[in-house]
Amino acid sequence: MKIDFSLNGKKVSIDTLPEKRLIDVIREDFGLMTTKNACYSGECGSCTVQLEGRIVPACQIPIFTVRAKRIVTIEGFMGTEKYLDIINAFNDIKCIPCPFCFTGKILAVDSLIDNHRTPDTSDIMALLSDHSCSCTSVSKFIEGVRMAYHNREFRGELLK
Amino acid sequence: MLDTHKNKRFICDYYSPGMIIIKIIRAEVPGGIISGISMPELPADVGIIGFEDIPAEKDLHVFSRSMPLLCDGNIKYEGEPVLLLYGKDEKELDILASEIRIDYETDYTLASMETYTEEQVDRELKYSRGKPDRNFAKAHKIIEETYSTSSQHHYDLEPQGAAAMINEAGGVDITSATQWPFNVRDNVSECLGIPKKKVNIDVPAMGKTHSGKLWYAGLLACYAAIVTWKTNEPSFCLIPKTDSILYTPGRAASIIRHKTGIDENGKILCRSIDISIDSGACPMLSEEVINRICFSAAGVYMTPALEITARSIRTNNPPSGAFNGMGFHQSFFAGECHANSLAAAAGLGPLEWRKMNTARKHINLPIGWESRKPIQLDKLLDTVAEMSDYKRKHAAYSLSAKMQNDFSGKKRGIGISVCCQGNGFMGKVEENEKYTVSARLDTDGSLSLFTSAVPENFQTASLWRDIAGGILEINPDDVRIETVNTSLVPDSGPSLFSRNITIITQLIEKCCNAIKKSRFRLPLPIEVKRSYRLPRTNGWDPESFSGNPFPIVSWGAAVVETETDPITLETSIRGVWLAADCGKIMNIELAKAEIESEIFRSVISSTMKPPAVKYARLGIPLTPVQPQNPFAVRIEFLSSRENKPGGIGELPDSLIPAALSEALSMGLNIKLADLPSTSESLFRQLEHISNTQETELED
Structure with a gap:
């Protein structure tokens, strides 16, 4: 499935499985490794990203739900x-x-x-x-x- | 600069596409013999490794102890690694792993710690001083109680793992999230059967470990090394967080029985203490734990006659390991809770009783150890009592607690405790070891520190920079702590927070002082090396319980105040006050911050249910959460007669559980004897009291 969204202020597109977790997309497909992943169950807070300004655990977000949304990771936030x-x-x-x-x-x-x-x-x-x-x-x-x-x-x- | 997270690569960041991924296939029963393994048909690019496939040494070694790298046919605990399944496609591996079936003959299980048999006793220590039998005979009162503490996990956030690749020398380069890189190197070299110089261990950035990555990291490093050795390709092994919580070494559970005789005034005449600790299936560090638990079992109280029997017991639980205090936590919880019962039996307040019975300056601790520096326990207790307004609150809450049937309003309680902390290992395990740090002052005026000690946190690294900068009068930003890599840094031993503060900090000081002396006589660069070896004479002898156990001992006292809803049993902490005498304090702000974070951790672990396989299988969260309500924390340091820095991080874990338990017990007029103190344990105690009262009424 092709999914378009905004990542750290840039429009990006990815062709992947719809259920793939946002954290895996961020780390594996976009190489943004400063966002961490520890528990894979939304409890530890290490994979926190901003989705439309709200903080969410990226390990609990299937990638299809971020279509046309704004995602900011720590990499995009650094330097601001x-x-x-x-x-x-x-x-x-x-x-x-x-x-x-x-x-x-x-x-x-x-x-x-x-x-x-x-x-x-x-x-x-x-x-x-x-x-x-x-x-x-x-x-x-x-x-x-x-x-x-x-x-x-x-x-x-x-x-x- | 604080951007400590910038450009940091943790072990989880070392995976790159194309690497071989390792899945650990674990035993699903706590004990038994493997009768057969059925495997699905494996694709050509997928492989499997069992015990017999390990190239050379099949055991992992830690000091003089060992455990099999993979199950040798006898299952010792649920979750024991049996096979390594490896390949490049993680999803494919998951499917294949689910199709592997291990058959067991499950008649081989050990009894629990409560009902152990003699064959399960791994090590037993007995100590006796004075004439306990005679003193028990003349005691005014004898109080007997049993306390238990459960196993605890470190809850370090960062996952455990390792990566491996073949190096140019024909050996292996390992990236391992470990607190003990040279132990990892030695184990990898032995399991592959290659010289140590061909194995290179690189330590990546690490989050706070809480001693959770002391020796277990070696196991994962060996797995990665074995797979890479077999396939000639880079491999990566990262264990899921749930596996880490359930199966990696945690704090040993304990059952401690105290029997104490006191005279008419409440002074201790004699004590008999029986200790059992659950060392799990493979007692890797239980020798150290049992030594430390014996040292601290009778607390800091003068005891004319004493007998201690302590044993570590093999069970079908995962191996227990290093954790803050390594035994001090368990023994101070039991000892300090028992002290409150002794105070009550003597008709004294807990503070009054403690001050009457604590060891005075230069008087030996019950165990026979003589402090070389004056002990300020009275002053510590007075300080913490004054900080917390203990006397007034204790009197008020005692009165309120007597109104048992009053369910209007929340019930407050207050508890006090006192303890000591030994820094470094105390057993004979380290007697042949030599630990080294080196430093080099370069031509540009910058200083490089070389040590395999992994700073537990940014604060420790900052402290080392400040000290080195201060001695050599250079900017701390010009002090570099070199990356921990076994081919570049000397062996500085296992990294524990207290050890880093005491031994490593002193070695850094010595190196810098040596450079300072020669910097205007010799041309730059100047490189010096300083080593530490445990004293061969007068070191601690666990057989005779004599000698000097630690390079330095820290002391502490704490008060905890709680508030509990008598109907919902919801509990909150109102405040924690802690006073410490821990030698020379290098940076008060950093020391306070460290103690405060450990206080919060200790409160969480003292009130949180231990992890269990059944919870994980039900999908119940296993990670701890911070207390929702903040509480006041105040910390004071006494000016110390000791001019060396002592450890501080373990004091809260030895002080808070007992003080918290006492505060909760006082508020609800019950007696808690188990750790953790969950709302369930409060309910069970209240239920027990209610049943007892009903029986009495019926009678």
Whole structure:
């Protein structure tokens, strides 16, 4: 089946089995290996991508459902100002999640701070509960998300 | 810079089309003898490997222990690898794997840990000091209790795997997600029957391991090596997450029986402790676990007379392995929960009783070990009690708990515990090993560190850079930690977080200090090497229980406060307070962050059901989730008399379970004796109390 969709801002097309998982398409067909896969059951958060601005576990998305949709992976998100808001915030407070889980967490944080006026602690805890890697200090992570929010607010991005 | 995920290749990224994929065919019964294997017709590009096809050594070795790389005909546990099916088309392999039928004669099973037979005892240690029988005879009260802890998985997020290819030297290059690359190299060289120098182990980027990739990685590396050796093509072996959780080595389950005699004032007179640990089918590290569990069994309390019997038992469970503390977790859970019962029997508060019985400075621990540095247990307990307002809360919650039939409002409880952490291995397993780190100051002023120790996290790597940069007065960004590759770095031994902090950090310091001394006398580049060997004299002797077990011991105390709904039994943590004396702290912020993340992990593992095959088969999620509600965490470090850095990461796992269990028990006026403390175990305890009360009323 031929499926057209937008991947990291570019229109792409793929001829594949309709039930193939989005994570496999991203990694195998497009070679975007920074998006990770660990559990294949939608629980661990390592394969998080943005689908139409919403975060989803790519291992639970059959490729036919993304027809004509916008997908953003960590590769497409890296280098954007939004990405720097988050990276700089976590860097400043020396909160360093393990590199395996952080890619998924970054996209989830972006979605959180875009969709909440001021993300409160329970919002951030809910985010963390979708990412089962317990590699980092929770209070530092909360602080990092808040600082990322302030970085974005400072740039005026949230007012748009 | 933080972009630690940029350009990182993890083991799961090493697959490329055209590589041979390896599927592990596992045993479906926990014990038995293979009576036959029926295979489908295999296409020409698909192959299969069994025990007899292994080219040379058929066992995996870890220190002095070994286990078969593939099942030798006798099934030892459910999920034991029996065959390796390999080919290039994963879907085809899945279909073929489902058509392979293994027949078993299933009359060969071992008893469980609860009902073990003498033949199942792998190792037994007995220790006795003083005259326990005489002291029991004169004890004012004798309290006997049994505690149990279940097996636990590390829940490291990243999958386990290995990739292999033939190298130019006619050997193999292996990429292995391992914490112990030289052990992997030795095992691969032995199983292929080729010299070690022809085997090269490269360690890719790794997520946080929680000690889950210590020795099991060697098994997968051998599989990839064997297939590549046979086919002459690159191969890739990655095990599914569910298999990893169910079948790779986790923390050993335990049953610990405490019998303690106390005098009229509540002081310990004598203790008798009986310990059984489930070492699973292949006791690879159980010697170390049993040594450590004995060391910590009587806790940090003065005990005039003591007897300990500890045994590791072979069962039909997957092999148990390294996990934070390696035995300390189990023994401190039982010992600290028992301490609360002793306090209650003496009519004292848990804090008061602990302060009365804890080892004073320079007094030996019950096991016979004499601390070379003063022990500040009183101060630790006072600090953590003050931080948490323990005394007031304990008094208030004790009063509230007495109103058993009051179901209005949530029930709060508070628990306290105290422990120590040994850093590095303590048994004789390492006595002939020598671990090395080298450093090179280059002409451009940058420093390269060479070690096979894999930093557990970015913080450890950052700490090493900061220390090296500080000593040599160079920018930490100019300190490079070279990629772990066995042909480029010296053997620095197995990488455990506490070991990295203590032994490896000291070696890095020594290397940098040596460079500092000679940097203005010798031309650049200057390269130095420093090694560590366990002391041959006065090392720990597990037979006589004497000597120095660890290069450094850290100490800690913690308080946990909980709130439980008495109707739904839904529990939340209100706060955790932890005080530690862990030697020289290199970076307080990083140390606090590390302890905090371990506190959260410990809370999760203390309240989460252990994984079981039956849950996996039902499709029930096996991965843990973070607590939905945040809780306050406060950590304090005491100024230490020890000038070396000590480990910190294992303290929460030894402290939190007992304090949490006590807090839950207090809130609901029950006595929890099993770990994990799930809502189901709370319900069973309440049910038991209710049945007992009904029987009493009927009588």
